[in-house]
Amino acid sequence: MEFIKDPFEHLRIPIGDWTEYVLQLLVTNFRWLFQALREPVDFVLGGLEGLLTQAPPLLLLVVFTLFAWQIAGVRVMAIALACFTTIGLIGAWEEAMTTLAIVLTSILYCSAVGIPLGVASARSNTFDKWLRPVLDLMQTIPSFVYLVPVVMLFGIGNVPGVIVTIVYALPPVVRLTNLGIRQVPKDLTEAALAFGASRGELLRKIEFPLAMPSIMAGVNQTIMMSLSMVVVASMISVTGLGQMVLRGIGRLDVGLATVGGLGIVLLAIAIDRVSQGFAQDARSRNHLKWHEAGPIGLVRKLVINKKHSE
Amino acid sequence: MAASTPPVACSNLWKVFGTAEKEALKHIVDDGLSKEEVFDRFGCVVGVADATFEVAAGEIFCIMGLSGSGKSTLVRHINRLIKPSLGSVFIHGEDINKFDERRLRELRATTIGMVFQHMSLWPHRSLIDNIAFGLEVQGIGPKERRKIALETLEMMGLVAWADRYPDELSGGMQQRVGIARAIAGNPSILLMDEPFSALDPLIRRQLQDQFLELSRSVKKTTIFITHDLEEAVRIGDRIAIMNDGVIIQIGTPEEIVMSPANDYVARFVEGGAKLQVLSAKSVMQPVASFRAANPIDDAAFDALTSVDPETKLNGIIQVALDADTPVRVVDDGKTVGVITSRDLLEGITVPSRAG
Numbered sequence: 001m002e003f004i005k006d007p008f009e010h011l012r013i014p015i016g017d018w019t020e021y022v023l024q025l026l027v028t029n030f031r032w033l034f035q036a037l038r039e040p041v042d043f044v045l046g047g048l049e050g051l052l053t054q055a056p057p058l059l060l061l062v063v064f065t066l067f068a069w070q071i072a073g074v075r076v077m078a079i080a081l082a083c084f085t086t087i088g089l090i091g092a093w094e095e096a097m098t099t100l101a102i103v104l105t106s107i108l109y110c111s112a113v114g115i116p117l118g119v120a121s122a123r124s125n126t127f128d129k130w131l132r133p134v135l136d137l138m139q140t141i142p143s144f145v146y147l148v149p150v151v152m153l154f155g156i157g158n159v160p161g162v163i164v165t166i167v168y169a170l171p172p173v174v175r176l177t178n179l180g181i182r183q184v185p186k187d188l189t190e191a192a193l194a195f196g197a198s199r200g201e202l203l204r205k206i207e208f209p210l211a212m213p214s215i216m217a218g219v220n221q222t223i224m225m226s227l228s229m230v231v232v233a234s235m236i237s238v239t240g241l242g243q244m245v246l247r248g249i250g251r252l253d254v255g256l257a258t259v260g261g262l263g264i265v266l267l268a269i270a271i272d273r274v275s276q277g278f279a280q281d282a283r284s285r286n287h288l289k290w291h292e293a294g295p296i297g298l299v300r301k302l303v304i305n306k307k308h309s310e
Numbered sequence: 311m312a313a314s315t316p317p318v319a320c321s322n323l324w325k326v327f328g329t330a331e332k333e334a335l336k337h338i339v340d341d342g343l344s345k346e347e348v349f350d351r352f353g354c355v356v357g358v359a360d361a362t363f364e365v366a367a368g369e370i371f372c373i374m375g376l377s378g379s380g381k382s383t384l385v386r387h388i389n390r391l392i393k394p395s396l397g398s399v400f401i402h403g404e405d406i407n408k409f410d411e412r413r414l415r416e417l418r419a420t421t422i423g424m425v426f427q428h429m430s431l432w433p434h435r436s437l438i439d440n441i442a443f444g445l446e447v448q449g450i451g452p453k454e455r456r457k458i459a460l461e462t463l464e465m466m467g468l469v470a471w472a473d474r475y476p477d478e479l480s481g482g483m484q485q486r487v488g489i490a491r492a493i494a495g496n497p498s499i500l501l502m503d504e505p506f507s508a509l510d511p512l513i514r515r516q517l518q519d520q521f522l523e524l525s526r527s528v529k530k531t532t533i534f535i536t537h538d539l540e541e542a543v544r545i546g547d548r549i550a551i552m553n554d555g556v557i558i559q560i561g562t563p564e565e566i567v568m569s570p571a572n573d574y575v576a577r578f579v580e581g582g583a584k585l586q587v588l589s590a591k592s593v594m595q596p597v598a599s600f601r602a603a604n605p606i607d608d609a610a611f612d613a614l615t616s617v618d619p620e621t622k623l624n625g626i627i628q629v630a631l632d633a634d635t636p637v638r639v640v641d642d643g644k645t646v647g648v649i650t651s652r653d654l655l656e657g658i659t660v661p662s663r664a665g
Binding site: 185187188190191192193194195196197198201205206209210 | 389391411415416417418419420422423424426428430431432433434443444446447448491495
């Protein structure tokens, strides 16, 4: 009778125990594997972080501004200049550079893994069917849940922080690459095949360029999500702006938390605007090649004009 | 014609769409099921049923049918964009079923050019890069590609647009680029899938003329898909009429118009009423264009039988049959036009040119 009233009192799947068991198994036997996985992330992150935190801020400011101009035009250049200047003025420059290094590393690996996965799921419906729930899981599972296992397997610090961020931020670039490739009009791919293109040429010369706005929208989403992961990741002692916020909360130091938070927002605005420049299609850029626009275009024009006048 | 290998030949080509393709095919072969029975029993749609034809070198072969008749499906078998369920396609005598991926790509890049109904130009590539795509995938260098692409654009009168992009062009110009792209690789065979259907009538006419002129000069074996009998008669050396995946009749325009194989074809070509309506002046072509296409001397030209501009079609047909030559149209002692047998046929098939 008792049983019928509340069967769950007696029937229990010990999912927690299983997880702990599996994790323990992984930690004792395969920690070397996860430590090896750290290496490539460590390499890129170390280099970027060293570069961004060691270089003189004024030089970086000039480089960022010119880069924004090249990629996204004069208006975005003004926005980026304003954002980075403010970050410097509120005293969050160094932390922002650390965060930027972490975000850039995450984007690099998310793109390197996500774009091929997206292409594969655009090619194969079966693969898409299996990958979709995995992506759903990655997006919905609260990041706190995998924070502990990641620490057990990878340790603490910036590198595991990047790994946590990749898990969280990977899905959009996969989904939007898949969508972008599937949305390339069928008659355009058929025409490419009719003129003798191989699958690889079809992908490189037709599908990728035409899907680029969609893929870049995915990368843009990935960037935004990795920025939103910054504070959570600071719990596993990732340094940077997130740590400022976390420390501020811990000490009830509203001022410090505000500086950190504002830094994240400004960084997000700047990166978002610049990365949207990549997503423009050729028509809205007036079919200009990259070397015909921005500062490089300007220099080129000056050089060519000079040659002509001589 | 029988002596040399035809550039394109299809034999007993079937295409069945659906999950039960294999099983349906087996029953088609063994029990001779009809299309309807195949659909009822297997839920499979027959796209092409038992198509057999040959196209001679330099010939323009029109495949005419309404939408859904399987003509686009049929033509895609010729460059193997669609794999046949059964039957073979021979290109210059070689069975392309036996080709591996690499040879197929080579065939598509070098031997067969294709023009599409909706142009299908790649919006992110300049005209040059669109036209040179086939050359690019063959591994030809950029300088050489540009040279060939410019020559081809020159032929289509679009050289000034070489570095522009497709979205800057009108529909008619885009399709000229489509044709340029198809002939840039100097293929021996052209597949044209309703190339002019999406264009407005005036531009269509203009492009048909330009295509015919081009076709006379480059002499390519052409398979031309259309849903328009007028176009088929204007352009085709021979016409195949397709309905529901079946080729109903293959013949010269004259044969199709004069002796349709069944009611379906007859309904297409019904022009009986026009015989009494149309007059010589509405079907004749200018003297200059006739003489340009047919180099005969003045004496021979003046010796051609003549009719009055107001003579009706049925009267002209009688005269033309008796004379077995083109007919001059003479108004007040002056030759104002010429009517060839093709002009007559066009007069019969063109839907609304009552004069």
